Amino acid sequence: MHSFSLLTPKWLTARAKARRGAEGRTGRWIVFAVVGVGFWTLVFGIVYRILSYFKNVPEIGPLLAGKLLGLVLISFFGLLLLSNIITALSTFFLARDLDLLASAPVDWLELYGAKLLETTINSSWMVIIMAIPIFTAYGIIYDGGWWYPLIAMAAFVPFLVIPAALGSGITLVLVNVFPARRTREILSVITMLAAAGVVLLFRLLRPEQLARPEGFRSLIDFITLLRTPASPWLPSEWVQTGVLHWLRYEGDPLPFYLLWSTAAAFVVLGAFLHRALYAKGFSKSQESRSKGTQVGATPSRRSLPSMLEITRSELVRKELRLFFRDTTQWSQLILLAVLIVVYIFNVRFLPLQGPGVSFLLVNIIPFLNLVLAGFVLASIAARFIFPSVSLEGRTWWLLRASPLAMRDLLWAKFWVGTVPLLVLAVGIVFATDILLQVSVFMTTVSVGTITLITFAIAALALCFGTIFPQFETENAAQIPTSFGGLMFMMTAIGVIGAVIVLEARPVYTYLSAIAFGTPVNTGELVAGFGAAAAVCLTATFAPIWMAVRRLEATER
């Protein structure tokens, strides 16, 4: 039996799922196709426009195009490495098929090959989807020719294999070093810290300065910076060089040698490491957690208001305990904190001071800023609120057999998710309003709007999470990336957009009246803000009602 045969159950499962999907879910596939093509068109359009602009800039245009590709590829490499480390833990140590494979007479090398291939595919598909429109735009703008797709693939395939072999190796060592069963938790904290570090570092470097050459002492300094390879020892640099040399009609096989030989070397080294450490690591990962596990701080019996009815207070307490004791859940807060810092950092450096900046602009920017804040909130809700019903999948029997009303379950989940989201939303909007020194009217409007939007987003997340549950999943982190998660994000963005559009007119009318000293049209204000509030309240109560109905009909 060879490595491909070991993966047969995976192919067959994927095929069966696709067939089942094709039979009864045509609408779902159409939405997927539309969203996919729309996403590709968007990414392609943005990169195409940037490259068209660079192409017309003499001297530094091609350098900027190279730098852009380098930035994209180094981000991809970081993502791939992190993703492979996490995925390898599942594929090599926690997957359900491992008991069968470990007890069967399977050669270690075949197992390594099969699991490495599985890890590579599972970790890389998103990056591949992102890369296709980007590389296509480069090929079209710089006239890559018919051989270009092959060249791009020849550079990209080893670029995917290197982090897969490296990530699998790192996971293998970690599993052998850390206490059994804690590896997953430790890995999630490491991953979140690393991701947070990368985001923070990237933002603090302020890459937008590259687009402002006037900030450098001389043009020579700027060109020198652009010409200097950022990271000559990283595979991302080799892919960049290999592809760009081809686009400039310079035959240079060295980057391809480097990529393929490094990938081969990493796979061989990984195989040796696997042979030496896998059996011990796998055995360790199968041990259950020992007695004496420290239970983290959780709300005591008296810390919740006594006015909460017994069932509801037990539900809320349970939700909080599960969240704060699950490292894979709370560790995402690290990334969240960094996103907020970056968000406020961005607002802090908005060029809204000095001559030429009008009262109108200063007050309209924070209003439009609500769109961005709403998007951040929707992403957070997708991560924390959307999966909450799915996570009850294995314990559904208990809730369903008890006299618990589904309405109580959903409202408990709603409030546990909404209260922190609301504190966060009001906090960041208020903080940015203070930083931007906007008027009292705009502060009131933005805080009021974000409060109502938060309720709507939380309710929508809960509703879509109930209508599209992922009861069978073992990895909570994958739930938000499901079809239902996508539908939730699209709907949430639609609601945010509708609210902003409805409020735009009264806000503009009021600010114009203040700026130009004309009378304020109260009727227009009431109609605009009233309609926006109605949209938010409908988007709060209707989804909860739908979710209750759906949950009552759920059988498993």
Place this chain on the structure above:
Amino acid sequence: MIEVRTLTKRYGSFTAVDGIDLTVPSGELFGFLGPNGAGKTTTLRMIAGILRPTAGTIRISGIDLTAEPVAAKDRLGFIPDRPFIYEKLTGIEFLRFVAGLYRQRGPQIDRRADELLSLFDLHEWRNELVESYSHGMRQKLIISSAFVHRPDVIVVDEPMVGLDPKAARILKELFREYTLRGHTIMMSTHTLEVAETLCDRIAIIHGGKIRAMGTMAELRAASETGAGLEDIFLSLTGETAARRAIDVLDA
């Protein structure tokens, strides 16, 4: 008391449970037997209020489960065959949570929970997270949770799976004593010896229909074999199975 009338469950064109009728009076321990895929778990999950019947009615202590689900479930405890529970709660927290679902808490519940944990040798694990429990320990915890709110009726799906001999013995005694105090227990099991010695009455389901029901004496009388429960069971559900196994091994 459990009363089931023309209970039916269909999944598309497949009928899992086909119009069954049964009554389990108060104080009775009722055994529900059948081969794999016969409809046992589906029936029990309908009685526990987890699955909704396609047709028919279920009454728990005289309360219609479909019309008044909350009131009916208030009187019910359920023990599933697979011990899936919240991994990040401790044993005592899980029992308190379950009691909370039945709107009960306070010192009485804590005392009751401690007694149940002690009964199953889990007391020193009461403050450990469930993720550190073995399969059998989880099963014991779930069994404890079904008793913590003192329900009138307990529905049990395969209670002996994963239990050590001592826990199995304790459970049998617990079931016996519980029914002697006027409560009702309906239990499915593949361990025919347990059913034979423990249950007041037994029903055998096959292909979604009840093929036989009564006390052991009544089942023996109705059976042509007139032997033990295993022979009665095999005669009703396919006695050629053992013969086929020998044929396969010899082939």
